[in-house]
Amino acid sequence: MREFIRHANEIPVAVKVAGEAGSRRGHLRDVSVAGLAFDVARRIKVGSKLNFYIPSLSDEPAGRGRVVWCRPLRASFRLGLEFEQAYDAYRARMVEQLCLIENYRREVKLNEGRELDPERAAAEWIEAYAADFDRRYS
Template sequence: MRKFVRHPSDFPADVRVLNEHQDSHSVQMKNISKGGMSCEVSVPIFAGSQVEICVPSVSKECFGCGEVAWCRPGRGHFQLGVRFGDAETAYRARMVEQICQIEAYRRECESREGRFLAPDQAAEEWIELYAEDFDNQFTADDNGLRF
């Protein structure tokens, strides 16, 4: 059983391997939780590697560090699981989670209701509707979010 709820995400991110080469890789986040994140990357990054995680669409600064927990081959890419390293990273991940949820809400309004919301409008609505109960309102299932 999972310790943390996974929140679906579809944001581009960068993962920088903290080694002598400081290799940086563009990744596509798939889900994120307080404990870690999964993403797709074009090259394997070995389990145990220490990495720094950035989400350029959210902030120019990296939001934290983690350790690669697993790396599995996929079709034309590798699936990567990153475990967050400390409470500060987990806190920042929570902020990224909220941004992901707001974007999912914006897309949902567009597809279900035909409403096209600007990001700031979506944020205002989402905060009013869901922020207070953030941890309990959203759960992940195989198809994404359940509102």
Template sequence: MIEELRRFIRHPSSVPIQVKLGEQHQQRSLKDVSKGGLCFCSAAPIAVGTLVEINILACKPGFTAKGIISWCKPEGNQYLVGVNFQSKAMTYALRMVEQICYIEDYRKRISANTGRQLTSDEAALEWIQKYAADFPRLNE
């Protein structure tokens, strides 16, 4: 179970993000969050230096921030794209949203698997107790 959770957390493909490039909106999957930014998967390369807006609407509260593409590299039949944010506060806010998404996913899985209905607060308390220690930390 813990190994499965670690794989899930390190590759949070179930956390959808919206990437806005100019007037174009693209649905993508968040790969991970690191010091200063995030990484997402893209079907096409995106030029380094491109300004983007990232939205995560799947969780409440949502997250919106502007960033800049800092790197793009091929991986299999897609591209991994790195986004840097200008503010450290944005990265920490993104981490909070990411955790909220995992907690809401946990609440839904408990309901589907056991029929037990948890409030968001109850799910947060359980998730923190069971999994927070395994949630990867940002390197300072």
């Protein structure tokens, strides 16, 4: 197994821009205490308010924020989102942790052939990685 678990860049995300119909799909690239970065196919205007979702976990919004920067990439755009409230940062942190635990569960199955239920995967991940995860947010 890898020394480090896959990080945010493999987490699918959906965003719903205020005032627009539908949502956009993309991939989370980074999560911090102030906000997150993600890639989407089409530009979203700086200043736009949006809700973000982690479709693999819930249909409910994981948090809210506003776009503070938008940079073109080759075939997409990377956006910087500033959280609307401290609570949104906390929720995003918990979502990231859940995604990392699910990635751990998949890697254990792939690399060790062990099937872990979600509770056992969480217990193993917490024992192995939680301290490092917490240090990133200190």
